[in-house]
Amino acid sequence: MPEPTRTGPDPRRIRRQPELARELDLLRIRAAAGTRKAKVTVHDLAQLAGLPRSTLHSYLTGQTLVPSAVLDRIVIALGASKTEQREWSEAWYRLHTTDPAPVARTAALPFVPPARIRGFTGRANEFARLDGLAGEVSPRAGLVIAAVCGGPGTGKTALVTQWAHRCGERFPDGCLYLDLRGYDQDPAMPAADALATLVGMLAPDDAVPADIGVRAARYRSLLADRRMLVVLDNAVDSGHVRPLLPGTDSCMVVVTSRDRLGGLVARDGARRIEVGALPQPDALELLGTLFGAERVAAEPAAAVAIAESCAGLPLALRVAAERIQGRAGLSLMEAAVEIGDGPLDWLAAGGDARTDLRAVLCWSYHRLAASDPLAAMVFQQLGGAPAGSFTPVDAARAVGVPVVRARCLIDVLERAHLVEPLSPGRYRMHELLRAYATELAIDFDSRPVRGDAGTRTGIPSGSGHM
Template structure:
């Protein structure tokens, strides 16, 4: 027996179909079947039946209900119709109603990634629901269910494409898109599948049909997402959305946890895996994430929240930013936790992803990172149970206990060989008991035992080894006893390096930095520590200590040994960063440093790309260093100096503010007024980047005062120049002219010709915005002459851009185009892609103003291609000029 809402409303039994009535009676029945087990009020039924013209009788609905009871009563299981509190309720299992069953099957198929279940569910989903049911209400319901059906097909197509079955996805979706060209999710999946199989022309034809249909039928234009997809296909780039795969490597020899894995398989939205340090929370989560990769076609995000890090947990603000960086360009990431949290929810809303939040501290750290919909699965690991997430957010609690003896023995057997373990069961029991069933401790035991011929010797050593002064984590044996035993078995160089790793402040460390930390080549000792399972190579040439091992290592290092190692590491970061900073901005005034010691080995960075990659890899380490008071204090302002361009280009403006605050304080401690002035100026600039102008102003004023105190006119001029840029962001061009004029006077006074040239150009730019075009052209031409004499191609290009913009504003389109062409040629010589795109945008505007539409479109298309290559959000704005 089954009720049908897909197609005509009817009841199907073994004996055939039963017509439950038509007209208003079918409307009442459909209302009850759509919400089984829930009351439908008489008022709602009346409105649906008579659409604003209800009969005078308050019991007008009752006859239709009576007739329905006569239909239901002879059919066992068809449901019972009850009158309840001003309405009616149909008591029936939702699985006996085709629409609810199909919805359930689609959800299950999406969760499990089952193609067969999806195909079976959609095969029975008829295109028209409630066929024959009269009235506006029924028509509205039909439209909603029809859109739901198309969205389900889009999910099905996305799953097929994600599994590499793109041709099948095309075959399923092509006829649907032909029938429903305005269904944008469906169109997007089909376009992506076509482009990924080399059928870009067909993908673009579908876009054109969708564009026209949306304009004709809906009076609108395609969504930004569909516009962006079309742009990517036009430029021949990848059509598919980036799919992050951030999970660390799957743990080797993962053993046991069968029941826990089965519980995770049943989780659909969120689970909190809790347990003591070393019990294997992260290993279980990562193992399960790799095992269920096909369940998450849009990728996997991983973030270590460092909830119990001695130097402090990651803030939710930083965590939201780091998750967003994997999904969108850094330039689009806003400032502030509320804005980032909202954007993260938006970015995750249409994705089916795994979000693994490792090592969380509490619910307050996790909540701002949670997706808003049910498409993503969130796995949280923590030493705490985090009951707030369970109570308020519906998380499934999964408390992880130590391995059972049989599981612990199985782990040793996988590491050491089943035969060897079986032949010495007594020694194995000693090892299992001594490690308290903690996988981390068992791994160190197995690593040690792998080098011995007799497990009995290993068990005897462990039973006699003790660590004074450390209490056990629970009533069982202390796993740190195992660590001490493994530590004492190391060679002296490896033991020393292990201690020094406990002095490192950041979350991980590169092999190159390890050499400086140790003051010698440490390749062999790194291999020894990883072989002993005391250190993990979690990425190529990058290493990390487990939290518990890190605490243990830190307890062993002597203060003098620790401080010397930290200073070597600081010198490593400082000298490498200083060289990288000069690669990113060769025009900067170099930072004078003391030479690095012979036992420090700074890295050699080849070019801008390698430099940016180095800063990105070391970002968390550099910020950890700044949050920890440095001795000597010079590092506190010198390291932020190296980070400026990295922080600005990557959009880490909140970290830039933190870094410059540290720099201001450190410079004061060192009595370095010039360094303090620079830090104040850069702190103000970081505030301006985040739109916090009121907070920027006092720091600019402090910089001006400090430069005046030490008599640094160039520093004052640079600060005034920066202040003019701040006023420009607020469209206060009179203030811009005031500040830049004062800067120009100072540059002339100190005979800084580069400063004079750029100030003249800026002055002309600001005057043009005030409509003072004659003065603007005069100042820009003077700037151009000086920049040409100085052979400053960047300055020449910037000035030609200003001149072109001024001519455009004066309606002189020919001279504008000529000037912008000159600027474009110069920037092509410098290789600055973003500036090329910016000038191409201006050039397109000038061509369009002169009526040269084809030339305008060519310029804008080239700009879009560059910005798409840079993954910059301005691409959408310019793209809209091509396809308004």
């Protein structure tokens, strides 16, 4: 006996995208029964389903094929029964496989982060922090900003890229990614160029406004009510990213920088997530992933020595693993001895500046030297501290300033992630930073003295360290 024809919404009738839009309209009418409204409004449904209005509108009008998981949220918000939910799900799969010309299925959703890196290891705590912040994104709650900070080579970009791919469903309108080149061999990207690139991602067929103020307004308008992830990678400092912040609470922004982004935290409400060296178990796991867990198990002491010489930095560990794999017959113990004798030469990565550890470290140093030459001098003079650590008194003696001034200079180095506190009043550099600072000091001391002004700048030529 055939089932009676339904007078209201019936997802079993759906075969084409316009039919999906029509049946959703009928479901909105039914859900509004008993109210003074003809049907549930887009505004009300957006709040019930936790979706941006502009995105929801494109789904309800058939402009874009609604993702299956999002359709479930919509029909549940509109009061569909368990049986009806199953019918709506079946209708979506039927439509997805039979509609010969679905409208704008994916083109309207930019998703542009870099590819995930193979063998990514660790960072469970950092992922949990990012997940928690993503859960706070909601209308009228304030823009959620994650300030992911750490020194050179700690894997900030890899972490954020990995997370962006993992959390795609949280941001149904897509993900924007932009490398701001704050610490790079090329000049940092100006705000005007960054805005032009972001507007181009969001509206590739539109002309980019010439005026920077109009360009910023256009960028914010394109993001209004969208639920998007915006990744601003490799920023110089807080001022570098502030013009690029969306004006809507429905987005989340993740900024990475070698700076601590104190201004973004204080003024814009960002939450800081520090990314440091990998703990030894994670560093050994990464080495095992890269050149075989059996080799790590066969020479555990050598593997630990390699991890320590690489200061637990993911980038250094990856370069070391590549060098070891490229030299047939090299034991881990032999590799550990060679790395220990000259870590920066061993981790040179064959001329690739963005992978060469010396070049990666020098970008931080040269930016520091340009902004605070005396702090740069403290860095280079204390790399060879006999005890491997130093105090503000040591810094004061090294550059001939009062202890109070030396504390301020160490604060500058700490904000740049070039030193780290070891205990109250005592600081250290990790192995690779110490090696680089020692090179700088030797280079500086070997040059002819040019008088007081020359000896106080602390800026070596740097030609051998780029």
